[in-house]
Amino acid sequence: MSDIQRLVRDNIRRLKPYSCARDEYRGSRGIFLDANENSFGSVLDVGLNRYPDPHQLELKARIAAIRGTTPERVFLGNGSDEVIDLLIRVLCEPQRDKVMILPPTYGMYRVAADVNDVPVVETPLTAGFQLDLDKIFAQTEDVKLLFICSPNNPSGNLIREKDISTVLDNFDGVVVLDEAYMDFAPGQSWLPRLNQYRQLVIMQTFSKAWGLAGVRLGMAFADPEIIELLTKIKYPYNVSGSTQQLTLEALSYPDKKEEMVRRILAERKRLITELKGLTIVRTVYPSDANFLLVKFRDARQVFEYLREKQIVVRDRSTVIRCDNCLRITVGKPKENMTLIKTLEKFSGEHAETSEK
Numbered sequence: 257m258s259d260i261q262r263l264v265r266d267n268i269r270r271l272k273p274y275s276c277a278r279d280e281y282r283g284s285r286g287i288f289l290d291a292n293e294n295s296f297g298s299v300l301d302v303g304l305n306r307y308p309d310p311h312q313l314e315l316k317a318r319i320a321a322i323r324g325t326t327p328e329r330v331f332l333g334n335g336s337d338e339v340i341d342l343l344i345r346v347l348c349e350p351q352r353d354k355v356m357i358l359p360p361t362y363g364m365y366r367v368a369a370d371v372n373d374v375p376v377v378e379t380p381l382t383a384g385f386q387l388d389l390d391k392i393f394a395q396t397e398d399v400k401l402l403f404i405c406s407p408n409n410p411s412g413n414l415i416r417e418k419d420i421s422t423v424l425d426n427f428d429g430v431v432v433l434d435e436a437y438m439d440f441a442p443g444q445s446w447l448p449r450l451n452q453y454r455q456l457v458i459m460q461t462f463s464k465a466w467g468l469a470g471v472r473l474g475m476a477f478a479d480p481e482i483i484e485l486l487t488k489i490k491y492p493y494n495v496s497g498s499t500q501q502l503t504l505e506a507l508s509y510p511d512k513k514e515e516m517v518r519r520i521l522a523e524r525k526r527l528i529t530e531l532k533g534l535t536i537v538r539t540v541y542p543s544d545a546n547f548l549l550v551k552f553r554d555a556r557q558v559f560e561y562l563r564e565k566q567i568v569v570r571d572r573s574t575v576i577r578c579d580n581c582l583r584i585t586v587g588k589p590k591e592n593m594t595l596i597k598t599l600e601k602f603s604g605e606h607a608e609t610s611e612k
């Protein structure tokens with residue numbers, strides 16, 4: 257049994273996957289009377305009366321070519337959130353095998369584990385939001401899956417590469433590296449190193465830099481054996497026809513993505529300077545993402561005030577290492593200006609509190 261198969265749940269290893277109508281025939285020409293679709297068409301003139309390609313072959317080929325890898329190393333899901341859930345379901349026997357998360361981090365890792373009744377080991381990041389390697393390695397017993405988010409949400413920073421290497425070299429479960437925000441970072445994706453680590457899964461998404469959160473497309477890059485396992489248990493048509501069409505179209509405009517990233521980075525820089533000038537702000541943490549983690553004197557009060565003014569940010573103040581912190585997405589110039597003006601106004605109205 258391979259080192260990957262050894263990590264897989266027995267029932268998944270034994271599973272005979274659902275075979276869908278379109279598995280029996282490849283090609284778009286023919287008379288299709290196999291899948292109980294509406295042969296007459298659709299109420300909308302959008303060409304979606306047929307089930308989509310369950311294997312997303314065209315899209316995977318394009319993505320693989322752009323990313324410098326091969327289609328067998330690509331899995332596409334209904335957002336990265338689907339990938340997170342599938343990985344847990346492939347590897348973790350409920351109530352027995354564990355998932356390790358490194359808080360403060362993206363909340364769905366825990367939610368997906370909880371839904372699957374899989375125990376979660378929490379190993380908080382250090383005060384500088386880096387990996388606490390000693391504590392990680394002290395707690396890996398029964399851990400099948402370890403989630404590292406880099407750049408990390410909500411702290412915004414990249415995780416040091418040599419620490420990620422140390423984890424990959426010494427942990428014998430699967431390591432998920434969530435690169436949702438990598439387009440905004442000065443660092444490099446780990447994708448070129450994928451072939452060196454059989455137990456590495458890299459997740460990326462179209463929801464951030466590509467500006468397609470509404471389309472719902474997440475990607476996982478991994479060893480073909482891991483990709484096969486995810487494919488085996490996914491819903492047959494997990495990526496809709498409209499998602500496949502729109503993403504294929506979007507991939508023709510990488511320059512537009514780059515241009516938006518440049519604008520977001522320029523705004524991020526400006527927003528950092530403005531926020532640092534406010535008396536109510538204690539710390540603006542360095543960011544390699546499209547958001548900022550900001551420590552205030554009284555985050556909850558600021559959050560409520562902003563909400564009253566219909567400016568919605570994310571309150572992270574109850575999260576470990578984030579007390580009095582709000583997470584603020586970089587907006588458009590006008591939105592950021594309104595945010596700063598509103599915070600200045602708050603500061604003026606709460607002069608007493610802000611001087612304490």
Ligand code: PMP
Pocket residue numbers: 334335336337338362405408409434436437460461462463469472473474
């Ligand atoms: N990973 C991280 C770190 C995220 O912050 C998010 C969304 N906020 C996701 C994954 C989910 O991405 P998707 O929209 O592809 O499900």
